[in-house]
Amino acid sequence: MILLFLPLLIYGAGSLGSSILKIARQFCRHILVADIVEEKLKEAQKSGATYTIHVQRENFQEKVLAYTQGRGATVSIDAACVADSLQLLLQATGNAGRVITMGFSTTPVPVNPFLITSKELDIRGSRLQNHMFGKAIEMIREGKLDLSHSVSHTFPLTEAQAAFDLADRHDPSVRKIVFTFS
Numbered sequence: 329m330i331l332l333f334l335p336l337l338i339y340g341a342g343s344l345g346s347s348i349l350k351i352a353r354q355f356c357r358h359i360l361v362a363d364i365v366e367e368k369l370k371e372a373q374k375s376g377a378t379y380t381i382h383v384q385r386e387n388f389q390e391k392v393l394a395y396t397q398g399r400g401a402t403v404s405i406d407a408a409c410v411a412d413s414l415q416l417l418l419q420a421t422g423n424a425g426r427v428i429t430m431g432f433s434t435t436p437v438p439v440n441p442f443l444i445t446s447k448e449l450d451i452r453g454s455r456l457q458n459h460m461f462g463k464a465i466e467m468i469r470e471g472k473l474d475l476s477h478s479v480s481h482t483f484p485l486t487e488a489q490a491a492f493d494l495a496d497r498h499d500p501s502v503r504k505i506v507f508t509f510s
């Protein structure tokens with residue numbers, strides 16, 4: 329397996345970001361993770377983040393440059409999907425880098441197109457269509473991917489509403505919620 333030392337930036341260390349981190353660790357040795365919750369950043373460090381950035385307490389752009397020898401991230405993944413995250417990642421990504429959007433919001437957000445043009449950035453979306461489920465199952469089966477801490481709550485399907493209410497509270501303790509069928 330080829331290990332990449334090019335810097336990967338994961339913006340958001342919640343349920344999605346922490347899963348991306350665990351997979352990225354298999355291929356990449358230089359990973360920056362940013363979030364606004366200290367607890368999430370500590371978990372990211374335990375899961376193998378090389379550097380973490382607290383977006384509200386630190387200067388995000390300065391830290392990205394400091395952790396990438398002034399070049400910016402090679403690939404940035406938006407796993408927070410908040411209103412300003414795409415623009416922040418366009419700034420934080422280096423020349424000829426790639427920015428991956430993951431959000432489902434349909435609300436337009438302001439971005440500076442000159443960042444895309446001048447750095448010749450590649451912007452891509454990611455959802456479910458990459459035919460990688462088989463590979464993911466294989467990685468879990470082979471013990472390369474440990475998702476044991478990814479599930480925080482389990483509900484019987486008959487209590488689905490309580491599960492959705494819990495998810496809507498966005499408590500930092502909530503990760504993946506699994507429904508069981510009796």
Ligand SMILES: NC(=O)c1ccc[n+]([C@@H]2O[C@H](COP(=O)([O-])OP(=O)(O)OC[C@H]3O[C@@H](n4cnc5c(N)ncnc54)[C@H](O)[C@@H]3O)[C@@H](O)[C@H]2O)c1
Nearest residue numbers: 340341342343344345363364365407408409430431454455
């Ligand atoms: N494209 C896909 O396949 C896919 C899959 C799952 C989730 N998503 C989307 O990804 C997003 C995140 O999902 P999730 O389940 O991980 O949610 P989550 O609530 O578990 O995680 C979001 C994380 O972003 C952090 N965050 C919030 N505001 C931030 C900010 N301003 N700066 C930095 N970090 C910030 C939160 O602290 C949290 O850790 C959602 O919009 C969801 O719809 C997309």
